[in-house]
Amino acid sequence: MNYIAAGLDPARFWDLTPRMLDIEFRGANARMRRERELVWFGAMMPHFKKPIPLDRFVGGPVDDRDRVKRFHSVWDKIDKALRG
Secondary structure, three states, X not given: XXXXXXXXXXXXXXXXXXXXXXHHHHHHHHHHHHXXXXXXXXXXXXXXXXXXXXXXXXXXXXXHHHHHHHHHHHHHHHHHHHHO
């Protein structure tokens, strides 16, 4: 990853230890991922039939049982559509 392209301060680069550099890269990576997610969410919002709660979209705690229920529900719809 390019330090300056990641949006980090070029004046600080030579003062960083390898560990601090890794921490800054991880933080920049998380920030850029978050920015991409928000752009995608903003672009897709008009196409949603049912709005997704923001806390669910941004990665709040996931209830595995609920996720499995939703997966099976969608899969049942696909299966039903394919069978006729």
